Amino acid sequence: MSSLKEERTENKLPEEVLERLxxxxxxxxxxxxxxxxxxxxxxxxxxxxxxxxEEDDDFLVDAAETFxxxxxxxSTPGGNTTELVGCFVAVEPKIRDKRENAREYAIESAKADxxxxxxxxxxxxAFVENGVWMLEKAGGIVASTQxxxxxxxxxxxxxxxxGLTLAILQDNPQWARHGEPISPYLYSRTxxxxxxxxxxxEDDLKLFRIDVxxxxxxxxxxEVMFGEPCIIKVRPQPENVNKGWExxxxxxxxxxxxxxxxxxxxxxxxxxxxxxxxxxxxxDCYVADLSDLMDVYRSESETVEGFDNPIGPLVxxxxxxxxxxxxxxxxxxxxxxxNYTMRVSSFALxxxxxxxxxxxxxxxxxxxxxxxxxxxxxxxGREGWKPYAVKSTVYxxxxxxxxxxxxxxxxxxxxxxxxxxxxxxLAIPAGEGGSTSLGQFGGDQ
Numbered sequence: 001m002s003s004l005k006e007e008r009t010e011n012k013l014p015e016e017v018l019e020r021l022x023x024x025x026x027x028x029x030x031x032x033x034x035x036x037x038x039x040x041x042x043x044x045x046x047x048x049x050x051x052x053x054e055e056d057d058d059f060l061v062d063a064a065e066t067f068x069x070x071x072x073x074x075s076t077p078g079g080n081t082t083e084l085v086g087c088f089v090a091v092e093p094k095i096r097d098k099r100e101n102a103r104e105y106a107i108e109s110a111k112a113d114x115x116x117x118x119x120x121x122x123x124x125x126a127f128v129e130n131g132v133w134m135l136e137k138a139g140g141i142v143a144s145t146q147x148x149x150x151x152x153x154x155x156x157x158x159x160x161x162x163g164l165t166l167a168i169l170q171d172n173p174q175w176a177r178h179g180e181p182i183s184p185y186l187y188s189r190t191x192x193x194x195x196x197x198x199x200x201x202e203d204d205l206k207l208f209r210i211d212v213x214x215x216x217x218x219x220x221x222x223e224v225m226f227g228e229p230c231i232i233k234v235r236p237q238p239e240n241v242n243k244g245w246e247x248x249x250x251x252x253x254x255x256x257x258x259x260x261x262x263x264x265x266x267x268x269x270x271x272x273x274x275x276x277x278x279x280x281x282x283x284d285c286y287v288a289d290l291s292d293l294m295d296v297y298r299s300e301s302e303t304v305e306g307f308d309n310p311i312g313p314l315v316x317x318x319x320x321x322x323x324x325x326x327x328x329x330x331x332x333x334x335x336x337x338x339n340y341t342m343r344v345s346s347f348a349l350x351x352x353x354x355x356x357x358x359x360x361x362x363x364x365x366x367x368x369x370x371x372x373x374x375x376x377x378x379x380x381g382r383e384g385w386k387p388y389a390v391k392s393t394v395y396x397x398x399x400x401x402x403x404x405x406x407x408x409x410x411x412x413x414x415x416x417x418x419x420x421x422x423x424x425x426l427a428i429p430a431g432e433g434g435s436t437s438l439g440q441f442g443g444d445q
Contacts, residue, residue, distance in 0.1 A: 014057040017064040024068045030121075030139050030179060042067050081233045081252040084208065085265040086195015087279050088224045089316070089397045090418035091374060093334055093367035095217055098186040099168075106168045107161045114164070121179055124167040126158055133158075135167055137179065156215065157181035188213045189220040191251075192397070192418065193232065194283060198265050207283065207314075210234060212251040222256040223373050225380065227276020227395065227421035230261045277318070277423045280395045286316045290345070290362060291352040293317070293413035297400050312400035317415065319344025321392045322361055326377055328368075336368025340376070344394060358405040363414045364396060376420040379427035386429055393426035 013021075013036070025035035043049040043063050052060065109117040117123045124135040128149045135142055154160070157167045167181040191210045195201060210232065214220045233252040252258060263271040280286065287296055293315070301310035323343040331339040343361040353359035370376045378385045379392070388394075397419040402411040 012053075014061055016057075016061045020061075020064040020068050025139065026142065039064060039067050080236065082236050083198065083231050084193060084195050084234055084249070085198050085201050085229070085231050086193055086205065087229050087274075087276060088191055088226050088419070089194050089207070089280060089283070089421075090192035090226075091224065091370060092190040092192075092418060093336075093369055094189075095220060095335055096188045098188050098213065099182075099184060103159065103168060103184050106166065107159065107164070110164055110166055111162055121169055121171050124169055124181065126155075126165045126167050135181070137169070156183060159184040183215040185215055186213055187215070187217050187220050191224060194279060201265065202270075205279075205282065207247065207285070209248045210251050210255075211248060212255050221369060221373065223375070224259070225261065226374070226397075226419045227280060227423070228261050228380075229263050229265075229274040229279075230259060231265060232260075233258045275423070276421050277393075277395060277426070280316050280397065280421060281318065283316045283397075285314050285397075286318075288318070290317060290319060290349040293362065293400060297402060297413060301400075312402070314397070314418075315400045315415070316395060316397045317344070317362070318393065318395050319346055319362060321388070321390050321394055323390065324377060326371070328371065331368070334368045336372060338368045338371070340366040340368075340371040342366060342377075344396065358410060358412050363403065363412075364398070364417050365414070366417045366420065370417060370420065374419075376417065379422035379424050381424045381427070386427075387431075388422050388427040389430040390428070392422055392428045395421045395423070397421075 017039075018032075021035040021039055022032055024038070025032045030038075040052070043052070043060075049055060049063070106117070106123050109120075110123050114123075114125065118125060118136060119138050121138050124137045127134055127136070129143075131149050132143050133149060133155050159166050159168060168184050170177045170180055170182050172178060189212055191212060193208045193210050194205060195208070196204055196206055212220045233255065234249040235252055237246070237249060263274050266274065281288075287293060296315065297312050300313040302313075303310050321342060322345050323341075325341045328338040328340045330337060342364045344364060345361045349362070350360050366376050375385055377387055379388045380386075396415060396417050398415040398417040401414050401416060403414040404411055
C-alpha cells in the first residue's frame with residue numbers, strides 16, 4: 001500500500017467515508033483501523049485507485065457506499081439458483097454435521113484461552129443484559145443479534161460447553177458475514193436426482209447428488225417421492241469443481257419448500273414418458289436381467305484404500321417382491337437404529353438358478369429413513385399412499401454388494417437400497433389378496 005494512501009488514511013478521508021466505515025466496523029466487530037484497511041484494499045483492487053489524494057471527496061464517498069452495500073448484498077439468501085427437472089431416485093441414510101470440526105475447534109480454543117479466542121475472532125462470549133443477548137467480540141460488546149432472553153429456548157447461535165456460553169463467528173474474511181455469528185450446527189443429507197436442466201432434459205439425462213443442508217437434522221430429512229417428476233432448485237456449480245465432485249450440487253435455501261412435483265416442464269404430448277418406471281429403467285446403471293448382477297459386481301466393483309472389501313457399483317433394478325419385513329431389526333450403523341429387509345426376484349433369475357434357492361432371490365436392505373419416511377413399502381395411488389403386497393413390481397436403486405450363504409461356502413448378490421419406487425399400475429394392494437408376512441416364501445433372509 002502506498003505512502004500516499006497511508007497519509008490520506010490518517011486525517012484526510014472525508015467524514016462521510018469514515019461514517020460508513022465505522023458502521024462497517026461495528027457490523028463486522030473489527031476496529032475502525034481494520035475497516036479503513038479493508039476499504040483501501042477494496043478500492044485498490046476493484047476500482048484501480050492507486051493515489052487517493054488525486055480523487056475528489058464525492059467519489060470516495062460513493063466508493064465507500066459501494067463497499068459497504070456490496071458486502072451486505074453478497075449474502076442475500078436464495079439468490080443465484082438454477083433449476084433441475086427430473087425425479088428423485090435415492091436418499092443416503094447418514095446425516096453429516098459439517099460444523100462439527102469448526103465447533104469443536106472453537107470450543108477447545110475458548111476453553112484454553114477465552115480472551116485469545118475472542119481476540120482472534122473465533123468466538124464471541126454470549127451473555128444476557130437487560131433481557132437481550134449480548135456478544136463480546138474483539139471490537140467490543142454488541143447486541144446485533146437482537147435476540148431476547150427466553151429461559152426455555154436458547155438463541156439460534158448459542159453453544160454451551162463447560163459453563164461457557166459462546167457464539168461461533170464466521171472467520172472467513174471473504175464472506176459478507178465475516179465476524180458475525182453462524183449456526184453452531186450445519187447438518188447435511190445427500191439425495192440423488194435423475195434429470196437435467198429443462199433445456200438438457202430430453203437429450204442428456206444425468207445422475208446428480210444433491211447436498212441439502214440445514215441447522216437441524218429434521219430440516220434435511222423431509223419426505224421425497226421417488227420416480228415422481230419434479231422441479232428442484234439448486235445452487236450452480238463453482239467454476240473450478242474438484243475432480244470426482246462434478247455431479248454434486250447444493251440444494252438452494254428452503255429446498256423442500258421450493259420442491260415442485262409437476263410434469264409441466266415437457267410438452268403435454270410427451271408427459272406419458274415421465275412415468276417413474278420409464279425414467280428409472282432408462283438410467284445408465286439399470287440392470288435389466290437380475291441374473292447378471294454377479295457379473296456386474298465383478299466387473300464394476302472398485303477397491304478403495306481403507307476398506308477390506310471392494311465397493312460395489314450403484315445399480316437400478318426391477319423386480320417382483322417376494323418377501324417384506326417391515327418389523328425391522330436393530331442396526332448400530334443406521335442413524336435411526338433400525339434397518340428393514342425385503343426380497344425380490346424375476347422370471348429370468350428363477351429360471352437361471354432353478355436349483356439354487358439362495359440365488360433365486362435378491363435380498364435388499366432398506367435403511368431406516370427410507371423405510372420410515374420415504375414410503376419404501378408403499379405406492380401412491382389416487383387415494384394417496386397405500387402399502388403394497390408381495391408380487392408387486394418395484395424399482396430399487398442402491399449399492400450392489402455380496403453376502404455369504406451356506407456358512408460362507410457361497411456368495412450371492414445383495415443390494416443396499418437407497419431408493420424404492422413402486423409403480424401404482426403394477427402394485428398389488430396389501431390386504432386385498434396380498435401378504436407382507438415375513439418368510440412367506442421361505443429361504444434365507
